[in-house]
Amino acid sequence: MKKIFILAIAALSLTSCRLDLKPDSDLTYNGYWDTEEAVRANRVGIYAKFRDYAYTLWRMGEVRSDIWNGKTIETAYDELLIVNDITATKVPYTGWASLYTMIHYVNDYIKNEATAPGTGSAERNRMLGEVYGIRAYLYFTLLKNWGDVPIVTEPLTGAPDAETRNKKREPKAKVAEFIKSDIQKSLDLFGSNSSLYNGKNIYWSKPATLALKGEAYLWFANVLNTGNADLVEAKNALTQITGFSLVPEFKNLWGVTKENNSEFIFAFDYQVNQATHFLNGVLTGRKIDVAAYYDKNGNSLSDFVVSGGNRYGINDKIINIFENDPEDLRAESTFMLMYANNNGGAGYPHYNPANYKATMWLKFLGDVEDGSRNSYTNMPMYRYADVLLMLAEAKNKLGEDPSSEINQIRKRAYGANYNNHIYTNSSVDANTKAILDERLREFLGEGKRWWDLMRAGGNYIFQEVPSLNQAPISGNPKKLYLPISQGMIDADPNNMTQTDGY
Structure with a gap:
């Protein structure tokens, strides 16, 4: 495989002051897309780059929650995030956490795949469905962190045209519509193919896109207040995920020899001589x-x-x-x-x-x-337990009984003692708290708790994370989103505005 992925990432400079869409040098070599094998190689490279973001995604999804302010042997990491000491001058993940660097690789694939030999075949449609699903996930991550964010759909080309250099932050509703569009493109390209590529969960798949759709539409309904129509869409997407099941014993989910199991839908892949697990x-x-x-x-x-x-x-x-x-x-x-x-x-x-x-x-x-x-x-992003509990969320918000999904999780969690812990349907509030508690226990350390609390809507996140009720957040829901640095604003004042609330 040509070494396109080891080009100087500094050329992107997306951790610098602005969203600069003009790198110092081209990232796509002429002739790189001339063969089908080159397209396949580029796809493999996307997964390698995506894996590089696993630690950042984990930190974003968990560190600000109610889990990690306990004792450590060595000096603790991310103390500002843990206590939510976040201000316009204490900005985590500057430069959008370099997520637009990853988006460049995805955009590059989408644009050039269309003119490369073999486009439109069943194999290529599946591969393109994978890439659209990953792009939707990346923009969903940007939305969850910053709310209003730029939408970039073209790869970096090195063109000096000033109007391609910078982008304004688009409102959350527009970003949500873009995510919905990419999710639908992914599903359309997969068509009826719900299988895992080579039977492995380390590749994006139609079930992964459906899991993302379920999570994203729950977010739109509960956080962006888009209403019941999106809850119905979330429920329908999650119920379409078939072919997976809970591993009978929780302990058998973990380990190198156990990771290609019936429960993992998509997981970051770690291999000897390739990459080691960050946790x-x-x-x-x-x-x-x-x-x-x-x-x-x-x-x-x-x-x-x-x-x-x-x-x-x-x-x-x-x-x-x-x-x-x-x-x-x-x-x-x-x-x-x-x-x-x-x-x-x-x-x-x-x-x-x-x-x-x-x-x-x-x-x-x-x-x-x-x-x-x-x-x-391997570290899972989505597993079937997640699907069940998100389905419980959707049903609960729609006024339906979520106890079946909760109890499927509890039956495994308690084993022989399950009868002591059967859950009975209750009020929407009580059900929400039960689902949040179940998700906390089930996904502890998997980078989900912060998002779970935000997605629940209402005041649940302020009830569970005491630091959010103190300065500098002081109970302000606008500050659940992250600020951008003053340097980003100063470098591009015509386009970059501070996150509302800071």
């Missing part, structure tokens, strides 16, 4: 530190194989949710509490804050091979 570097620990600690049963961790970092720590709220519900089997496969001592050999059958040191993340931990811990466990 081990921030949610586990260094062996020299971990070796001094003990698990809750009083077992020494001196022989625990790990080589990472410990930069995010779950808080007492999260620990106590599982502490107060010991029949929930998900905790034992999600995290391990580490203690300073073994309590005289008795361990700590109940949470002991005084001697608790930090959390070892078990979800995505990886397996031990030849004396070392691998970091190649």
Whole structure:
């Protein structure tokens, strides 16, 4: 494959002051699209680049929520995000988090695929459906973070034409319509093909686009207040996803040998000699530190194989949710509490804050091979549990009974003790809280909690995240969106305006 993807990304400069659509050099070589094999190679490159954004997407979807202000072994990352100390002068993800760099690659594919040999074949339509789905996801991410954002559909070409250099921020409603359009294009291109490419969930698919449609239309209805029509669309999209099922035991979702399972719909792919999982570097620990600690049963961790970092720590709220519900089997496969001592050999059958040191993340931990811990466990973006609980959201908002979907999740979570935890339909508010609680437990550490709370609408996010009720957010819903930097505004005052509320 030609090395188009290792061209100087600095040429894009999308982390600089403005959305500059004129790079210093062309990113598309003449002749690159002359063969079908080149088109296939470009598609592979898109997935490689998309994977590079996994950590950023995880941070965006979880760090500002009610999870990560607990103890860490090393200096914590993202402290400003964790406490929501975000202002016009304390701006995270400057330059739109470089998401327009990724959008360039997608736009480049869409434009050039149309004139490359073989366009219009079933294979090429499927590939193009994948790319439109990814672009819709990228713009949905921009919408969720910043609200009003520029819409760019052309690749960077190096053309000096001034009117292609910069773009204004489009209103949220227009961005939502663009996302809807890309979702529909993706579905049309997939047609009746709902299969996974080569049977693998590491490629975008029609079910992935349907999952995205469900999530996006729930957002439009609940956050942008577009009404019940979008709730119906969300419900219909989610009910069209077939061919997937819950893995019978939650613990069997995680691990290199278990990732091509019946539940994952789309996952970022990690492979030896390609890319390693980012979470081990921030949610586990260094062996020299971990070796001094003990698990809750009083077992020494001196022989625990790990080589990472410990930069995010779950808080007492999260620990106590599982502490107060010991029949929930998900905790034992999600995290391990580490203690300073073994309590005289008795361990700590109940949470002991005084001697608790930090959390070892078990979800995505990886397996031990030849004396070392691998970091190649794939990270799901969508899995069937997500579909079920989003379907519960849609049904609840439409005044329908969501208990069937909630109970499918609980049946796996509680195993033999499920009968003690059967959920019965209640009010819309009570159902919403139950769904949020179920999603918190099910997707902890998967980069979803912040979006879940925002998508719920109303005041749920302010009820669950105390820092949002303090300065500088001070309960202002406009500040749930992110600001852009003053440098971006100063460099392009005719186009760039600050996010409303800052």
